[in-house]
Amino acid sequence: xxxxxxxxxxxxxxxxxxxxxxxxxxxxxxxxxxxxxxxxxxxxxxxxxxxxxxxxxxxxxxxxxxxxxxxxxxxxxxxxxxxxxxxxxxxxxxxxxxxxxxxxxxxxxxxxxxxxxxxxxxxxxxxxxxxxxxxxxxxxxxxxxxxxxxxxxxxxxxxxxxxxxxxxxxxxxxxxxxxxxxxxxxxxxxxxxxxxxxxxxxxxxxxxxxxxxxxxxxxxxxxxxxxxxxxxxxxxxxxxxxxxxxxxxxxxxxxxxxxxxxxxxxxxxxxxxxxxxxxxxxxxxxxxxxxxxxxxxxxxxxxxxxxxxxxxxxxxxxxxxxxxxxxxxxxxxxxxxxxxxxxxxxxxxxxxxxxxxxxxxxxxxxxxxxxxxxxxxxxxxxxxxxxxxxxxxxxxxxxxxxxxxxxxxxxxxxxxxxxxxxxxxxxxxxxxxxxxxxxxxxxxxxxxxxxxxxxxxxxxxxxxxxxxxxxxxxxxxxxxxxxxxxxxxxxxxxxxxxxxxxxxxxxxxxxxxxxxxxxxxxxxxxxxxxxxxxxxxxxxxxxxxxxxxxxxxxxx
Numbered sequence: 064x065x066x067x068x069x070x071x072x073x074x075x076x077x078x079x080x081x082x083x084x085x086x087x088x089x090x091x092x093x094x095x096x097x098x099x100x101x102x103x104x105x106x107x108x109x110x111x112x113x114x115x116x117x118x119x120x121x122x123x124x125x126x127x128x129x130x131x132x133x134x135x136x137x138x139x140x141x142x143x144x145x146x147x148x149x150x151x152x153x154x155x156x157x158x159x160x161x162x163x164x165x166x167x168x169x170x171x172x173x174x175x176x177x178x179x180x181x182x183x184x185x186x187x188x189x190x191x192x193x194x195x196x197x198x199x200x201x202x203x204x205x206x207x208x209x210x211x212x213x214x215x216x217x218x219x220x221x222x223x224x225x226x227x228x229x230x231x232x233x234x235x236x237x238x239x240x241x242x243x244x245x246x247x248x249x250x251x252x253x254x255x256x257x258x259x260x261x262x263x264x265x266x267x268x269x270x271x272x273x274x275x276x277x278x279x280x281x282x283x284x285x286x287x288x289x290x291x292x293x294x295x296x297x298x299x300x301x302x303x304x305x306x307x308x309x310x311x312x313x314x315x316x317x318x319x320x321x322x323x324x325x326x327x328x329x330x331x332x333x334x335x336x337x338x339x340x341x342x343x344x345x346x347x348x349x350x351x352x353x354x355x356x357x358x359x360x361x362x363x364x365x366x367x368x369x370x371x372x373x374x375x376x377x378x379x380x381x382x383x384x385x386x387x388x389x390x391x392x393x394x395x396x397x398x399x400x401x402x403x404x405x406x407x408x409x410x411x412x413x414x415x416x417x418x419x420x421x422x423x424x425x426x427x428x429x430x431x432x433x434x435x436x437x438x439x440x441x442x443x444x445x446x447x448x449x450x451x452x453x454x455x456x457x458x459x460x461x462x463x464x465x466x467x468x469x470x471x472x473x474x475x476x477x478x479x480x481x482x483x484x485x486x487x488x489x490x491x492x493x494x495x496x497x498x499x500x501x502x503x504x505x506x507x508x509x510x511x512x513x514x515x516x517x518x519x520x521x522x523x524x525x526x527x528x529x530x531x532x533x534x535x536x537x538x539x540x541x542x543x544x545x546x547x548x549x550x551x552x553x554x555x556x557x558x559x560x561x562x563x564x565x566x567x568x569x570x571x572x573x574x575x576x577x578x579x580x581x582x583x584x585x586x587x588x589x590x591x592x593x594x595x596x597x598x599x600x601x602x603x604x605x606x607x608x609x610x611x612x613x614x615x616x617x618x619x
Contacts, residue, residue: 064341065349066224072340076216081142083121085165088138088205091124092131092293093286093325099153100135106154110161116169123213126203126294130191131447138204139164139176147176148185156183190463191445196426198434199410200450203294208329211336214297220342222413226305227350231261234309238412240420242432247277247368247405248483248509249585250431250498256402257309259392263400264311267393272312273401274303276409277373278319278326281365282481283532285512287436288406290448292319292326295410296333302409304343304354305416310402315356318373320363331358365482365536369584370395370403372538383538384584405510407436427453431497435508441478441515444469451496458492461515472517476600480509482529482536483589485596486522505596507589522601526593527555533590544587547578555594563609571598 064072089095089104104122111117128136133150139160140146149156159180167174177184187193206213214220226234239254264272276299280288292299303315319327334356337343345353359377367373367382370391376382377396395401411433415423424432431453437460440446444466451460457477461467468474476486479496485506487494494500498508516522534548551574554567575591582588597605 066228069220069224069342069348073215073218073221076212080213080216084142084169085120086123086138086140087120087160087165088123088125088140090126090128090134090136090138090204092127092290093323094127094131095134095136096325098135100137102154103135103137103152103157106157107161110158111165114161114166116166119169120165123207124209125206126208127200127290127448128204129195129200129447129449130185130445132445133185136204140205141168146187148187149176149180149183150185151183156180191447191449191466194455194459194464195450196434196452197450198414198423199291199298199407199436200294200448201414202298203290206295208294208296209332209336211297211333211340214295215340218417219297220301220348222416223301223304223308223342224348225416226308227348227352231309231311234305234416235261237416237420238309241415241423242420242427243408243411243415243423244431244498245405246407246411246435246510248480248507250508253404253408256392256404257306259390260310260312260400260402263393267400269399271314271397271399272307272310273396273399274307274310274312274315275373275377275396275401275403276303276315276317276406277368277370277403278317278323278406279361279368279373280320280323280406280510281363281368281536282483282510282512283529284440284514285438285481285510287438287448287511289323289326291406291410291436292323292330296326296330297337298410298413299330299406300333300337300343300356302404302412303356304347305412306402306404306409307354308352311400312402313353313355315354316377316396317356317358318361318367318377319358321360322363327358327360334358364538365532366538366584366586369586372584373403374401381538383540386583407511428495428497428499430499435496435511437511437513439465439513439515441513442468442470442472442474442517442520443515453497454495456493456495457487460496460513461492465515468515468517470517470519472519474515475518475520476516476522478514478516478525478593479512480507480589480592481512482532483507483585483592484509484512485592486516486525486600487596488600491600505599506592521604522597523555523559523604526597527552527559529593530555530590533586537586537590541581541583541587543578543581544583544590547574547582548587548590550574551578551591551594558605558609563605565609567609568598568605
């Protein structure tokens, strides 16, 4: 395929999509499939065939539509731009949809779903939808992730063609100027990472360079990467190909946890489709650049989210971190220069090249540009997947987009960053959500988990749960994490049991400091964060377990 043929393919795919008078988009993400959306699609197909209009209406499986707590979700669109979104759809409603809306509409009768199904229709102007800015999730819920033509219809692989025309150095410059930072947790500047890999590859005259997509999402309550891979796999493949071009790589590896079978299946199908369409493979789009990619499965070890442990796992060794430097950009997979980017990071690449660095940099804060995808869960009315500009306050996310606490109780805190993050009290909800502001609050962005707690939730129990998770997931290679984590957990459980000692709080601080300063990787360095956030914001919850309510001392 050449760039000219790509443009022709995009135009033909868009025209074919426009000819579909109605599209019934059934959420086929893991969440909605678990509540029966697959059966709904089957009923729709059957009813359309019985009505003799199966060729005129498309029933399309799609990715996550966001509002997971109200699934199964079904989106109805027409070729004039009309759109409805139905919640809690069941098979009976699917039958009604065909007979009361689809058949009359195709016959030329004007039908208003607001009047027919008012209890199932969602208001697309409500804050949950209206306040989001969807960049990474722009196509999820609107296209069939297993049909590359639908990706082409929305300009798919056009950014790759632009990157080939620009050249590697100019691509890196655009990504650098956009301010994109890694969405996997650490927030390292993406353009700088690419530049370091390219320099190492060129300087060392290396045999090979690699690009790895880190899909080893392990935070409890987080499912952003899974949903992106399920809903828009070609966006990540295109981002990987552009990253490979920029860094000097020709080979890419998707490292996806085996607990994500649907994501794995759709990525593998997307790779095959991209090869057949010749947008990846030898001589990409008629250029001298070649790119191939494949999927490797992770066994679910949380520590393999760390770069060097992930590399060890791909190489067939035990997934344990190694000291750095050398960094993977210099000596990574098979000792070759390697770039490792998170799923969401790579999904941002094509939109940035399509719309420009200034467009992306116009969103967010001075140091945290663009948007961020969050899995909003917990005691919240509207739980699901959201994408918002960096810098939006926690209060806007929790109370406006999320609709507030759904239990009738007062909100107590929000946990961000999973086991590596902290609990942020409601009194700090006016703080912007960005890398730098969350760090000031004693938490981190992490991969994007956000759990809302009400006043009945026990923050000590939650801190204990996260710490126990980190202790179990520790690879055991370094003593500060292996020993320090176990000791810290023992102290916390003693306090939980009402057997706390007056010197336990200073002991917690000493153990936490040792882990933060001496652990080999981010797992051990950040494992104390939930406990320290309890000390900082909810000290009364700890001291009430101590004899004579001993003073906890100064906050960290």
